Amino acid sequence: MPSEVALARWQFGITTxxxxxxxxxxxxxxxxxxxxxxxxxxxKDDRYKQMAQFWGKIFLINxxxxxxxxxxxxxxxxxxxxxxxxxxxxxxGAPLAxxxxxxFFLESTFLGVWMFGWDKLSKRMHVASIWxxxxxxxxxxxxxxxxxxxxxxxxxxxxxxxxxxMSSFGALITNPQLWYEFPHVFLGSLVTGAFVxxxxxxxxxxxxxxxxxxxxxxxxxxxxxxxxxxxxMVVGHEQAQYLLVSQPMKLAASEALWKTSGSPAxxxxxxxxxxxxxxxxxxxQIPYLLSILSYNRLYGSVPGILELQxxxxxxxxxxxxxxxxxxxxWSFRIMVFAGAxxxxxxxxxxxxxxxxxxxxxxxxLKWMLWATPLPFIAxxxxxxxxxxGRQPWVVYGLQLTRDGVSPTVSAGEVLTTLIAFxxxxxxLAAVDLFLIARVVRQGPVADDHDDEPESLSPxxx
Amino acid sequence: MTLESLxxxxxxxxxxxxxxxxxxxxxxxxxxxxxxxxDEERRLxxxxxxxFWDANEVWFITAGGAMFAAFPGWYATLFSGFYMAxxxxxxxxxxxxxxxxFRSKVENKAxxxxxxxxxxxxxxxxxxxxxxxxxxxxxxxxxxxxxNYVGSFWDLISLYSVMGGVSMTLLFxxxxxxxxSLRTSGVLQERARAxxxxxxxxATALTFLFVVLSYLETDMFTRRGIDPGVVPVLxxxxxxxxxxxxxAKRDGWAFFMTGLTIVLSTITVFMDLFPRxxxxxxxxxxxxxxYNTASNPYSLKVMTIVALTVVPFVLLYxxxxxxxxxxxxxxxxxxxx
Numbered sequence: 001m002p003s004e005v006a007l008a009r010w011q012f013g014i015t016t017x018x019x020x021x022x023x024x025x026x027x028x029x030x031x032x033x034x035x036x037x038x039x040x041x042x043x044k045d046d047r048y049k050q051m052a053q054f055w056g057k058i059f060l061i062n063x064x065x066x067x068x069x070x071x072x073x074x075x076x077x078x079x080x081x082x083x084x085x086x087x088x089x090x091x092x093g094a095p096l097a098x099x100x101x102x103x104f105f106l107e108s109t110f111l112g113v114w115m116f117g118w119d120k121l122s123k124r125m126h127v128a129s130i131w132x133x134x135x136x137x138x139x140x141x142x143x144x145x146x147x148x149x150x151x152x153x154x155x156x157x158x159x160x161x162x163x164x165x166m167s168s169f170g171a172l173i174t175n176p177q178l179w180y181e182f183p184h185v186f187l188g189s190l191v192t193g194a195f196v197x198x199x200x201x202x203x204x205x206x207x208x209x210x211x212x213x214x215x216x217x218x219x220x221x222x223x224x225x226x227x228x229x230x231x232x233m234v235v236g237h238e239q240a241q242y243l244l245v246s247q248p249m250k251l252a253a254s255e256a257l258w259k260t261s262g263s264p265a266x267x268x269x270x271x272x273x274x275x276x277x278x279x280x281x282x283x284x285q286i287p288y289l290l291s292i293l294s295y296n297r298l299y300g301s302v303p304g305i306l307e308l309q310x311x312x313x314x315x316x317x318x319x320x321x322x323x324x325x326x327x328x329x330w331s332f333r334i335m336v337f338a339g340a341x342x343x344x345x346x347x348x349x350x351x352x353x354x355x356x357x358x359x360x361x362x363x364x365l366k367w368m369l370w371a372t373p374l375p376f377i378a379x380x381x382x383x384x385x386x387x388x389g390r391q392p393w394v395v396y397g398l399q400l401t402r403d404g405v406s407p408t409v410s411a412g413e414v415l416t417t418l419i420a421f422x423x424x425x426x427x428l429a430a431v432d433l434f435l436i437a438r439v440v441r442q443g444p445v446a447d448d449h450d451d452e453p454e455s456l457s458p459x460x461x
Numbered sequence: 462m463t464l465e466s467l468x469x470x471x472x473x474x475x476x477x478x479x480x481x482x483x484x485x486x487x488x489x490x491x492x493x494x495x496x497x498x499x500d501e502e503r504r505l506x507x508x509x510x511x512x513f514w515d516a517n518e519v520w521f522i523t524a525g526g527a528m529f530a531a532f533p534g535w536y537a538t539l540f541s542g543f544y545m546a547x548x549x550x551x552x553x554x555x556x557x558x559x560x561x562x563f564r565s566k567v568e569n570k571a572x573x574x575x576x577x578x579x580x581x582x583x584x585x586x587x588x589x590x591x592x593x594x595x596x597x598x599x600x601x602x603x604x605x606x607x608x609n610y611v612g613s614f615w616d617l618i619s620l621y622s623v624m625g626g627v628s629m630t631l632l633f634x635x636x637x638x639x640x641x642s643l644r645t646s647g648v649l650q651e652r653a654r655a656x657x658x659x660x661x662x663x664a665t666a667l668t669f670l671f672v673v674l675s676y677l678e679t680d681m682f683t684r685r686g687i688d689p690g691v692v693p694v695l696x697x698x699x700x701x702x703x704x705x706x707x708x709a710k711r712d713g714w715a716f717f718m719t720g721l722t723i724v725l726s727t728i729t730v731f732m733d734l735f736p737r738x739x740x741x742x743x744x745x746x747x748x749x750x751x752y753n754t755a756s757n758p759y760s761l762k763v764m765t766i767v768a769l770t771v772v773p774f775v776l777l778y779x780x781x782x783x784x785x786x787x788x789x790x791x792x793x794x795x796x797x798x
Contacts, residue, residue: 067515068555074525079547082609085540089533090756097526098767109782111511120785125783128542166760210528240731406541408609417548424552428559435566 005402007414008080011421014385017380018425019041022066024379027265028193028224029059029184030134035220037127050172051213052130053118053198056445060115060222061435067108070380080414084394084404091157091166092147099143107136133407140154142182143187149178151440152386153246162400180239187232190381191342197305198346202365210443212279216358218368219353225346233339237293244302245394246292249312250389252305253325254332255290256280258305265290269333275325278306316397323391335381338374343435345371464761465751466736468531471768472524479520480591480723485716486514488637490557490584491630494577494640496652500570503577505790507561509644512786514561516779518554528762534608534754535738542602542610542739543594546617550590557583588633589626595730596671597626599679601742608749621678627679628671631664632723635703639716645788650712655688657707661716665700668722672697679740686735689728696725 003012033055040048072098077085085093113121114129121129136195150156156171157164166172201218204210245252254269258278267289273281291300305322312321349364360368462470462784489510510517528536540547556579574591600621603612638660641653643659675681699721703718706715726760735741741747 060562061566064559068558070550071522071554071558072520074522074529075547078525078529078536079544080541082537082541085529085537086533089529089536091762093526093528093530093536093756094760094764094767097523097530098771100519100523100526101771101775104522105516105779108515108519109775109779112514112516113782113785115506116512119786160757165757166763169763176494186763212680348738406537406544407607408611410539411542412520413544417544420548420552422556428555431559431563435563436682438566 001411004405004411004414006403007418009438011080011414011418012285014422019069019073020379020383022062024189024192025062025196026066026188027137029055030137030220031190032193032197034130034134035295036049037130041123041127045214050444051217054059054213057439058436061432065432080406081218081404082406087163089149090448091164095143097148099140103143104135107133139187145182145185146173146178149175149181150423152390153177154395154398176242180235181244184232184235184239187228188379189227194221195372197221197377198368202369204443206365213444222346222350229343229346233343241294248303249308252303252308253328253389254385255324256325256329257302257304258306261376263301264288264299267293275330305388321392323389327388331381331385334436335378338378341373342374356418464757464758465506468761469751470526475520475524475527477724477727479524480727481720482517482520484633484636484723485640486510487584487588488633489641491634492637492656494581495658499578500573500648501792505792508790509641531756532738533756535749538608538610538739538749545614546590546594550587553583553586566759588630592626592629593622596622598739599681599730600739604739604747606747609735616695624674628667630757631660631667634662635720639712639719642712643716644790646791661707662713663706668700681733689692692725693729696722698731711770716779729758776789
């Protein structure tokens with residue numbers, strides 16, 4: 001049987017990646033819905049209400065799965081990673097508790113009010129509720145990433161009696177790692193929500209149904225997508241540069257750079273990696289680019305995996321400090337390619353709309369329908385790179401992952417729950433997709449007026 | 462008051478809020494398939510807690526987060542020790558959470574009936590497990606000198622702990638029935654009152670039996686952390702008075718009294734436990750206390766400032782949400798699905 005550590009890692013990986021299919025949709029959609037409902041209140045145009053209600057339905061199905069899989073996230077640290085919890089609870093627990101107090105109460109209370117309050121509240125109070133939900137989801141992301149940033153780049157702690165104690169709360173929330181990670185995740189979530197809206201809208205527009213709802217939805221989402229997907233690349237670039245400071249090993253692994261590069265350093269587009277032999281046999285490289293990416297200039301060498309391994313062994317004692325290079329290298333590339341593709345696709349669409357004031361062409365709509373999985377791929381790959389690139393550490397430089405597991409939980413127990421959660425999550429995904437597909441096919445429910453396709457009005461921006 | 466004691470009190474408050482609020486949610490969830498004869502009635506019953514249940518559950522999520530932050534040693538031992546129980550709790554909460562949302566999305570009898578039973582099971586299992594867990598925390602569980610739980614899942618199951626689970630469940634069902642009687646009118650209200658009458662006697666009897674067993678099984682009555690004084694007596698009186706108020710059709714008072722029973726009983730348990738958080742059955746010296754599991758004073762101070770700043774606002778807006786939906790539900794108006 002695989003070890004308890006391996007099983008606990010698989011469980012964390014599966015449940016977290018799964019949870020993070022839903023979270024970015026929640027964050028991205030709630031802002032789009034808030035924008036739509038605000039337009040409804042300001043312009044008093046019922047189409048925007050219909051929009052907010054239609055996307056609200058998809059939002060709620062998605063939110064339900066996000067919430068319930070989030071509970072497991074909070075429990076999992078104690079269940080499978082008890083020694084980790086004891087080791088860092090003093091520092092790591094605080095942002096989690098604050099997340100509940102500040103974010104979960106806010107989003108759950110006002111979402112309840114929003115769902116059931118359409119005819120119980122004034123329009124202003126009602127739209128305020130959805131904005132408060134949006135703020136809640138964002139605060140939630142901020143605080144959980146505060147916790148994650150500590151694992152990536154521990155700050156504001158002192159070691160005492162073999163565990164980390166918080167010594168500066170200010171340092172925790174001003175952790176540079178957090179201020180790269182949080183905007184990156186937040187903007188990535190906006191892109192995700194926007195691509196979901198564009199994909200679903202494209203589907204309906206291709207069928208020429210409910211054009212009065214889906215054309216403006218598509219327009220609003222395109223604008224959000226192009227702005228957010230551009231900014232997410234900018235922040236991502238800065239985040240990668242910060243790796244040189246915080247986790248040079250992760251950067252080297254993401255480049256499959258075994259030996260310290262010369263100066264200027266080339267960037268590897270493609271490589272066949274032989275991790276056990278510590279070398280790559282075939283590569284396509286672009287000269288200068290790694291220096292530019294790392295330092296924003298045309299020169300500078302980047303430290304390689306083998307040299308860093310020696311340094312870390314000297315610092316932390318004998319051991320293997322090299323993460324899974326193949327996974328880190330490829331997850332990073334897939335994320336970057338998917339991200340660039342999303343920017344190009346949404347920029348193309350917006351450029352056409354602005355230039356020609358045209359409705360999106362059928363071909364473009366088909367692209368955008370098929371582009372819907374892209375943000376999910378990018379999100380997943382981003383987290384795989386971040387978390388697997390940190391290995392073998394659970395808290396970088398402080399605790400090894402294998403030392404974090406629960407001492408009294410057996411591999412058999414972890415395997416049992418791993419199988420059960422995987423099966424349960426699989427079923428949930430099937431039902432979730434089935435229901436969202438149904439809502440999408442049904443389309444918006446017209447309030448007062450019939451839903452005959454109206455003339456193609458210009459996209460409301 | 463030391464910071465450790467303050468955080469012990471804050472976590473107690475979070476559990477009190479959780480049991481009081483989510484208590485009636487669970488009760489309603491358990492009663493849905495029995496009190497609702499038609500789809501519309503069932504929907505109406507679910508809608509009595511529709512806008513609230515998620516925020517109510519956050520009381521528990523926050524309690525978990527607060528344990529992690531303030532007493533990492535307690536969080537780690539409890540969650541890894543009661544592993545399979547926590548696993549079952551998670552399965553229940555996951556199923557229940559999605560069921561509320563998924564149920565209405567397809568108009569098909571078999572589909573809806575299926576999710577109604579998921580709601581039932583997902584509402585039944587948590588109070589049962591919580592009762593069992595609380596009983597074990599009072600009774601003591603095998604905790605070694607390294608603060609690790611060394612028993613198995615089956616060590617948590619005993620006549621005493623199951624009695625704890627059953628009485629807690631019945632109390633919540635009663636609480637839920639009374640909540641329904643406050644939020645509905647007409648035939649559903651009548652059914653809810655009838656259910657409260659039928660369950661009330663059992664809930665009272667079993668809860669008292671559990672108290673008697675606690676006397677025999679735990680040191681709660683002899684080794685007092687903080688002497689709870691009249692608190693448990695008042696809890697008992699409140700529970701007895703429920704019967705009277707149900708018969709007098711004073712639903713509000715009856716609901717208030719089950720709430721009071723839940724609140725005062727939880728206070729009693731925490732006062733008796735203090736300063737212990739998990740009792741070791743192997744050696745009293747190995748018990749987990751607020752002192753040997755707490756975070757450092759700086760961390761607790763930061764958390765105190767955050768909690769005392771935020772909680773008043775939470776109470777205000779959560780209270781406001783109940784006020785928004787204060788009107789009784791009836792099928793005369795279109796239901797939110």
